[in-house]
Amino acid sequence: xxxxxxxxxxxxxxxxxxxxxxxxxxxxxxxxxxxxxxxxxxxxxxxxxxxxxxxxxxxxxxxxxxxxxxxxxxxxxxxxxxxxxxxxxxxxxxxxxxxxxxxxxxxxxxxxxxxxxxxxxxxxxxxxxxxxxxxxxxxxxxxxxxxxxxxxxxxxxxxxxxxxxxxxxxxxxxxxxxxxxxxxxxxxxxxxxxxxxxxxxxxxxxxxxxxxxxxxxxxxxxxxxxxxxxxxxxxxxxxxxxxxxxxxxxxxxxxxxxxxxxxxxxxxxxxxxxxxxxxxxxxxxxxxxxxxxxxxxxxxxxxxxxxxxxxxxxxxxxxxxxxxxxxxxxxxxxxxxxxxxxxxxxxxxxxxxxxxxxxxxxxxxxxxxxxxxxxxxxx
Amino acid sequence: xxxxxxxxxxxxxxxxxxxxxxxxxxxxxxxxxxxxxxxxxxxxxxxxxxxxxxxxxxxxxxxxxxxxxxxxxxxxxxxxxxxxxxxxxxxxxxxxxxxxxxxxxxxxxxxxxxxxxxxxxxxxxxxxxxxxxxxxxxxxxxxxxxxxxxxxxxxxxxxxxxxxxxxxxxxxxxxxx
Numbered sequence: 279x280x281x282x283x284x285x286x287x288x289x290x291x292x293x294x295x296x297x298x299x300x301x302x303x304x305x306x307x308x309x310x311x312x313x314x315x316x317x318x319x320x321x322x323x324x325x326x327x328x329x330x331x332x333x334x335x336x337x338x339x340x341x342x343x344x345x346x347x348x349x350x351x352x353x354x355x356x357x358x359x360x361x362x363x364x365x366x367x368x369x370x371x372x373x374x375x376x377x378x379x380x381x382x383x384x385x386x387x388x389x390x391x392x393x394x395x396x397x398x399x400x401x402x403x404x405x406x407x408x409x410x411x412x413x414x415x416x417x418x419x420x421x422x423x424x425x426x427x428x429x430x431x432x433x434x435x436x437x438x439x440x441x442x443x444x445x446x447x448x449x450x451x452x453x454x455x456x457x458x459x460x461x462x463x464x465x466x467x468x469x470x471x472x473x474x475x476x477x478x479x480x481x482x483x484x485x486x487x488x489x490x491x492x493x494x495x496x497x498x499x500x501x502x503x504x505x506x507x508x509x510x511x512x513x514x515x516x517x518x519x520x521x522x523x524x525x526x527x528x529x530x531x532x533x534x535x536x537x538x539x540x541x542x543x544x545x546x547x548x549x550x551x552x553x554x555x556x557x558x559x560x561x562x563x564x565x566x567x568x569x570x571x572x573x574x575x576x577x578x579x580x581x582x583x584x585x586x587x588x589x590x591x592x593x594x595x596x597x598x599x600x601x602x603x604x605x606x607x608x609x610x611x612x613x614x615x616x617x618x619x620x621x622x623x624x625x626x627x628x629x630x631x632x633x634x635x636x637x638x639x640x641x642x643x644x645x646x647x648x649x650x651x652x653x654x655x656x657x
Numbered sequence: 658x659x660x661x662x663x664x665x666x667x668x669x670x671x672x673x674x675x676x677x678x679x680x681x682x683x684x685x686x687x688x689x690x691x692x693x694x695x696x697x698x699x700x701x702x703x704x705x706x707x708x709x710x711x712x713x714x715x716x717x718x719x720x721x722x723x724x725x726x727x728x729x730x731x732x733x734x735x736x737x738x739x740x741x742x743x744x745x746x747x748x749x750x751x752x753x754x755x756x757x758x759x760x761x762x763x764x765x766x767x768x769x770x771x772x773x774x775x776x777x778x779x780x781x782x783x784x785x786x787x788x789x790x791x792x793x794x795x796x797x798x799x800x801x802x803x804x805x806x807x808x809x810x811x812x813x814x815x816x817x818x819x820x821x822x823x824x825x826x827x828x829x830x831x832x833x834x
Binding site: 284285286452455456457458564567568570571574643645646 | 679682683686691692693694695696718719720721722724
């Protein structure tokens, strides 16, 4: 091979390659279609880098083990699909309030319930944000290709470490299972972020005390020598439970501000031919590929359409979508569900332009033709 | 739209069609082109009709699924009956000679060759039918190149079966020479 770094690789495998490149040292999970290859490749790869893989007794234990791995100081990941993502919700909330860096991959399949195990869907988008109870910060990234699955897995670990928070990778059966060309970057080309730790022998270490002007507390690992308490209850700087409403408000504000004050760092999106577009398609994950194909077809006929692809789905790129809504005649949202992100777009756009949906939830992909037809209807 | 070649490999589960798809996509990448390979799972994973899809292009490949194929392989009657209408009328159909091709099938190029028989009788291993088929498709279309196809075959087949698979490729070329 001319360049041995160029490979034909499956999306799920690229996820594991990205995780290893980012420094993953622990995987706890329970295999489920169409995410199983992530568990399989993790089981193969982790021992080679001194990491540990464990298949737990169920989905709940899978994420619980990953939380434990992270508390012990290892970059940890778990992967699942719809039914497992539902089961993991309680511990997702736990990781949010206890500020555990963690990557959770959801290779979306048709739901609800066990639904269509082998078919693609994008119907867990709202669940990713609201599935666990209570107000909490959410970061979710959605790759459209095998290469981007690698890149976003690295990024997910970086964001998890930087903000001490769980990060969700919302991919889908299409991107997870397809194979395409990928060039694995050199380790030296990658920016890798590690969690901030307390200094050696830091006197009076408190696990949730933030330094002046910062929002993310340094995190000691169990085994480092610091003794501390971790809980899903509202807690103060010591990590012990507190029922004080004043403290609860302060903690929740800080959890939200970690994300809300850093939107520029967290939000990524791609724009394709939006400059002079009269209609913009908003689409993400594998469906964005159909949208791009549709846009190329219509552009060749001189029709002014463009693509806005959120790469960070949560927090949603609200500011940019609002700007676009002031310029375009219509926005068409294409997603493999019966209308989820379209609700977010409607909320943001506040009636500035027309909004239409190409939604589908029967286990089949949205084809470029379906998007072309909707765009012609809207024109 | 980018000029791209869309290939659908069909037959029954267990015939190695997904591996054939992976090999084809990998040889295109070795050649420096883009390729996407996708597959269908579900009840059809064993027996019944199974398919693997590959798109090869010099340009970026957006939609990763094959619509109307340019090239289709059918190794079983069930698969041909199920997928015959998913081939372009100006496309190429490669079928095993044990299959009855409907007379009214509107496909310009139909090549009927003894793929399964070559694998089982000439080489003596039914399991290399997928590689025989790839050899025949390469010889008919020059879709990748013999060099890269062989490299991809050797990198993807189980260790110890390299010679067997090289022979299978050669027999595939010979079938349509």
